[in-house]
Amino acid sequence: MIIMQPGATREQISTVIDRVHANRMEAHTNVGTRQTIIGVVGDRHNVPADQFESLPNVQSVEPVLKSYELASRQFHPENSVFSLGGFTIGGDEIPVIAGPCSVESRQQILETAQAVKEAGANALRGGVFKPRQSPYSFQGLGEEGLEYMAEARALTGLPLVVEVMAESQLPLMSKYVDMLQIGARNMQNYSLLRAVGETHIPVLLKRGLSATIDDLLNAAEYILFGGNNRVVLCERGIRTFETATRNTTDINAIPVLKSLSHLPVVLDPSHSTGHTSFVSAVAKAAVAAGADGIIVEVHPDPEHAFSDGQQSLKPEEFARLVKQVKAVAEAVDRTLVPEETPFFPNGVING
CATH class of the missing domain: 3.30.70.1140 (Phospho-2-dehydro-3-deoxyheptonate aldolase; domain 1)
Structure with missing residues (x-):
C-alpha cells in the first residue's frame, strides 16, 4: 500500500x-x-x-496485513458510499429492500411492488432464477420474470435487486437489473465473482452458509479486483448446531465487518431466522448494531408462495416493521431513506 x-x-x-x-x-x-x-x-x-x-x-x-487488500479499511479508511437509484448505501440513511423470494406472476410482483413502496421500501427484490435444493422445485420464470420486474420498476420507481446464478446470465441481467445479488451458495463461485467484478453493476454479496467473515471479505475482494467497487456485504445467517431457526443470525458480523472493511453491510432477517415471527425483532437488532440496510421478503399471500412462504411477511406486517425500524434508527442517530426518492442511474459517491 x-x-x-x-x-x-x-x-x-x-x-x-x-x-x-x-x-x-x-x-x-x-x-x-x-x-x-x-x-x-x-x-x-x-x-x-x-x-x-x-x-x-x-x-x-506499508504492508497490507489482510489477504483482502482492496476490501480492507487499511486501503480505504473512509466508508464507501454509493447510489442505487435515488438513494445512497453506506451513509447515514438506511435503505430498506423488500419483495418476494420468487417472481411468480405479473400480478403477484406488481401487487407486491406497490405494497412495499407504499410501506416505505426503497428497492424491490425478487428472484427469477432460483437455486433450489431439489431440481423438481420451482426454478423461477427467467426473462419473463425480469420483464415483470421491469414493469414493476416503471410503476413504482423502485430499483431492482435480482440474484444472478451463472456467468451466462449476466448479459440478460445487465439489461434489466440495478443491483446483482450473489446468493449464499455462490459466495465462493470465484469465476462468477470475477465476471460480476467486470460488469460495474452494484453487487449485494451474501455470506455463505458456513463462511467465516474472512471468507466473505475475500469473496468481495474478487469483485473489487475486477474493478467493481460498488459492493454491499450481506449477513444472512450461518449454519450452526441450532435448529430452532433456519439459520443463526450473526449480529456480531455487522460491527466486525464495519471495523474491518469500508464496504456497506446489510442484514437479511428473513433468511437468517426462517420464521415471520422473528423477522421484525432481528431487523431492529440489525439497525441497532449499525447495519447500513435491511433486505426483507414480502409476499401478498405467503401461505401459497412458491418458495420461502414461511419467512415472508404480509404487506401489513412489513409496514409495521418499517415503522419500528425507523424508530430504532432514530434512536441511534440515523434515519431511514425518505420514501419519496427520485430514480436516477447508479453512480459512485464515495466508493
Missing part, C-alpha cells in the same frame, strides 16, 4: 502507478479527502519497497 503525501499531483500519482505496472502488478487508486492511497496487488516478493519510497511525494509504503 503506497500512501501519497497530501497535495501530490496527478503526474506524481501517475508516475507511481506506472512503476507498479512496470513490475507486473495491479494498481488500485483510492482518492480520499486528504490524500491518495494506491493499493498494489500482485507478486511483491521481489519488489523492494524503496523502489516506490524514492518517488516524488510518496509518504510511505
